Amino acid sequence: EVQLVESGGGLVKPGGSLRLSCAASGFTFSSYSMNWVRQAPGKGLEWVSSISSSSSYIYYADSVKGRFTISRDNAKNSLYLQMNSLRAEDTAVYYCARGCLHDSSGIDYWGQGTLVTVSS
Amino acid sequence: SYELTQPPSVSVSPGQTARITCSGDALPKQYAYWYQQKPGQAPVLVIYKDSERPSGIPERFSGSSSGTTVTLTISGVQAEDEADYYCQSADSSGTIGVFGGGTKLTVL
Numbered sequence: 001e002v003q004l005v006e007s008g009g010g011l012v013k014p015g016g017s018l019r020l021s022c023a024a025s026g027f028t029f030s031s032y033s034m035n036w037v038r039q040a041p042g043k044g045l046e047w048v049s050s051i052s053s054s055s056s057y058i059y060y061a062d063s064v065k066g067r068f069t070i071s072r073d074n075a076k077n078s079l080y081l082q083m084n085s086l087r088a089e090d091t092a093v094y095y096c097a098r099g100c101l102h103d104s105s106g107i108d109y110w111g112q113g114t115l116v117t118v119s120s
Numbered sequence: 121s122y123e124l125t126q127p128p129s130v131s132v133s134p135g136q137t138a139r140i141t142c143s144g145d146a147l148p149k150q151y152a153y154w155y156q157q158k159p160g161q162a163p164v165l166v167i168y169k170d171s172e173r174p175s176g177i178p179e180r181f182s183g184s185s186s187g188t189t190v191t192l193t194i195s196g197v198q199a200e201d202e203a204d205y206y207c208q209s210a211d212s213s214g215t216i217g218v219f220g221g222g223t224k225l226t227v228l
Contacts, residue, residue, distance in 0.1 A: 047208070107163075111162065
């Protein structure tokens with residue numbers, strides 16, 4: 001069974017930093033691209049970033065480019081999101097999501113999410 | 121930046137057919153995906169590659185594509201189908217992901 005478990009969310013002040021982690025199990029992690037997707041309270045889904053299976057290709061939404069860094073450790077079956085210079089508008093539930101094997105632009109499994117609140 | 125456009129809401133009676141559209145200029149080049157999200161839960165994939173249905177998803181869910189519009193069709197809607205539905209695709213380069221704004225399906 002595919003499992004994605006996020007951790008690291010919490011309350012942080014504007015301008016602060018936070019590192020999210022996602023522990024993957026139930027599949028060959030090193031074969032799949034991975035994504036972070038967020039959802040602000042009461043709002044829709046927003047794609048944040050993706051990383052290819054070997055970390056060769058990394059992409060970001062314009063809203064987080066230069067502030068967030070996605071990375072992965074295939075030996076530890078883990079995905080990360082380093083978030084710096086956080087703003088109030090970054091407040092959201094952050095989901096770890098697996099890319100589809102046949103088309104990495106799609107997502108086939110999602111974690112339950114971790115809440116990040118940016119507030120003074 | 122690239123956008124996908126969905127209607128904010130769709131309402132149908134039980135047993136009827138619901139159709140949710142999603143429009144975007146790059147849809148003729150990029151696959152579309154559909155997700156169902158119920159309150160307090162993570163999204164669930166219901167359609168991939170425009171019209172394929174994952175295992176475990178009821179047959180009443182189907183997808184189609186025509187030009188710059190993709191459509192999620194739910195035939196014989198049931199009360200349990202009430203949820204938010206999101207389309208998702210990529211920009212023309214295939215590198216930047218994008219979601220539609222979401223459609224709230226109400227079962228009357």
